[in-house]
Amino acid sequence: MHQLNETILQFIEKHLNDDLNQLALNAQKYKDIPIPFIISQINGRLKAKKKLPFLLEYSKILYPKKISMEQCSSEITGRYKAQLYKGNKMIDLTGGFGIDCLFFAEKFKEVHYVERDKELCEIMRHNSQILGIDNILVNHSNSETVLDKNTEDFDLIYVDPARRDEHKSKIVNFQDCQPNILEIRRKLLKQGSKILIKASPLLDIKLAIDQLENVSVIHVISIKNDCKELLFELANQECLAPTIRCVNFIDKENFMAFETKLNAEKNATVEYSLPEKYLFEPNASIMKAGLFRSVSQNLNLKKLHPNSHLYTFNKFRENLPGRVFEIENTFNFNKKDLKRLQKLKKAHIKARNFPLSVQQIRKKTGLQEGGEVYLFATTTLNNELIVIESKKMM
Ligand SMILES: C[S@@+](CC[C@H](N)C(=O)[O-])C[C@H]1O[C@@H](n2cnc3c(N)ncnc32)[C@H](O)[C@@H]1O
Incomplete structure (x- = not known):
């Protein structure tokens, strides 16, 4: 691993906006660099x-290889996780680039960073020093050991856990990840008062709950309507009614949350209607969680239809956890209306x-993508095909 000395730092600053392929091709031009x-x-x-914009304030931060940059948590999700807990001692068994650890270090007196990759451990030691953090203990080891x-x-x-296989393809299920959570689950429960496991946003939530058994809280985290992380909190005793919390960050600091008990979803009462004045589309976290009745x-x-997952209402409301559209027109999906569309x-x-x-x-309408109009093609309560023309409110 190279050091970030003054010559290298100056070279980086000077070439920040270069074409990097070109820079690589011209490598022999720069001896000793x-x-x-x-x-x-x-x-x-x-x-x-x-x-990770917070890191850009420090010019001496070392960045890891591409895959670790891709796998690390973001500043937004790192901060979110850290604000959930505080205490004396925590351990991160899959340290990686250490983003989660850096934020946990603000909330715990002692943070143990465990990572099997030696270079990542060196980067963690270097970066915590640059950031002035002195409560992270770096342990180059296997989490199982x-x-x-x-x-x-x-x-x-x-x-x-690492979610790439030997071909660097993305994997989803716990048993394919490293370490295999299902194999270490019992040890985790014995050694920690609280356990938090991060998973792919593509993982099936119900399957994960069945596999992990002691799930007490599930967090579904999206940033600007893009689902980024699933988090499973495990408790030391069996939990019959896990809470599910759907979070969508609208900017760096502000998020909308929608929370319920998972088992309340099945029996929640749903009201149905034909389109009224406004249309509501739940955010990506709620969609992922499938809380359509709640x-x-x-x-x-x-709700417009049991299978449509679009909602309607008459009196404008702010702060709904999703996007709101004002309905301007409703078209039938027939030849005459298609012409109007x-x-x-x-x-x-x-x-x-x-x-x-x-x-x-x-293809049928010849409509191009873009503009101010939002069309929702859907099925009504009466099983009629319609297209709702609307404009976005929030
Ligand atoms: C998804 S990354 C963690 C990213 C980290 N949370 C962050 O925000 O930077 C997973 C890391 O776990 C490490 N890892 C995988 N299996 C491990 C094991 N059995 N013991 C220790 N580290 C392991 C990998 O080397 C990889 O760096």
Whole structure:
């Protein structure tokens, strides 16, 4: 691992906006300058701009290889997790680039960072020093070995398993990840008062609850309507009614949360209606959690159809956990109405519980993507196919 000395730092600053392929091709031009290392540092900074902006304030931060940059938590999700807990001692069994650890270090007196990759451990030591953090203990080891040898109790054990196979393809299920959570689950429960496990947003939530058994809380985290993380909190005793918390960050600090008991979903009362004045589309976290009945009951919104997951209401409301549209027109999906739709020329189109895909609708109507109009192709309560023309309110 190279050091970030003054010459290298100046070279990085000077070439930050270069074409990196070109820089790689011209590597022999720069004697004594480790170009591959420089390129990985520039790539790291570029990725950090969006994902980890807090690091850009420190020019001496070392960035890891691409895969660790991709796998690490973002500043937003790292901060979110840390504000859930506090205590004396926590352990992160899959340290990686250490983003989660850095935020947990603000809430725990002692943070144990465990990582099997030596270079990542060196990066963690270096970066915590640059950031002035002195309560992270770096342990270059395997999480399984650490659990086998450990005799202490932790207030929190955190695991964010590696979700890439040997071909670097993304994997989803716990049993394919490293470490295999299902194999270490019992040891985690013995050694930690609280356990937090991060999983792929593609993981089936019900399957995960069955596999993990002691799930007490599930967090479904989205940023700007893009689902990023699932978090499973395990308790030391069996939990019959886990809470599910759907969070959507609208900017760096502010999020909308929708929370319920998972078993309340099945029996929640749903009201149905034909389209009224406004249309509500739940955010990505609620969609992932499948809380379609609870949305109707808890937020007092009427559903358009059991399978449509679109809701309607008459009196404008702010702060709903999703997007709100004002309905301007409702078209039937017949020849005459399709002609009227064609006049719009451009529109954003969504198909929900509709026999045609968005592409097929575009082909039939000739509508281009974009503009101010949002069209929802869907099925009504009376099983009629309609297209709702609307404009976005929030
Ligand atoms: C998804 S990354 C963790 C990212 C981290 N949460 C962050 O925010 O930067 C998973 C890390 O776990 C490490 N890992 C996988 N299996 C491990 C094991 N059995 N013991 C220790 N580390 C392991 C990998 O090397 C990888 O760096």
